Amino acid sequence: SCRSQMAEGLVNHFLGDGWEAVSAGSAPSGYVHPLAVEAMAELGVDLSGHVSKSVEVYRNLAPDLVITVCDNAARNCPVWLGEGEVIHMPFDDPAEAVGAEAERLAVFRRVRDEIRAWVLPYLRARTHLSTGRPGDQSTMISA
Numbered sequence: 001s002c003r004s005q006m007a008e009g010l011v012n013h014f015l016g017d018g019w020e021a022v023s024a025g026s027a028p029s030g031y032v033h034p035l036a037v038e039a040m041a042e043l044g045v046d047l048s049g050h051v052s053k054s055v056e057v058y059r060n061l062a063p064d065l066v067i068t069v070c071d072n073a074a075r076n077c078p079v080w081l082g083e084g085e086v087i088h089m090p091f092d093d094p095a096e097a098v099g100a101e102a103e104r105l106a107v108f109r110r111v112r113d114e115i116r117a118w119v120l121p122y123l124r125a126r127t128h129l130s131t132g133r134p135g136d137q138s139t140m141i142s143a
Contacts, residue, residue: 001029001052002036002108003069003091007115009045011139014120018127021139022061028052033095039108065139067119091115
């Protein structure tokens with residue numbers, strides 16, 4: 001309910017000219033963690049209307065790229081996702097953070113920044129390697 005949602009928001013906000021990201025998971029909670037919404041709002045990314053979804057919602061989608069951001073998703077990634085490349089890049093689950101709200105928010109910010117530092121340069125490089133310019137590609141981020 002947070003990592004893939006943060007990745008989706010980052011990709012669509014910063015790379016929306018060449019990528020369309022969706023997020024889904026093998027065990028969705030049905031909501032986006034409020035601290036994820038808050039951490040992303042600090043970057044101007046609005047997740048307030050997002051809900052976590054099952055990968056079943058995207059059964060007919062054939063993504064160019066699937067990025068799994070947790071080990072459970074990597075193990076349970078459906079084979080019907082098509083012929084797109086699958087990459088596993090695990091990040092800590094900030095929802096497991098303990099402590100006062102400020103301490104937990106700091107963990108959400110750290111994970112947000114780690115996702116941003118990896119996914120945006122990776123997708124920019126992938127776009128330019130394949131076409132030399134932004135194009136009509138899609139990505140699916142699975143929690």
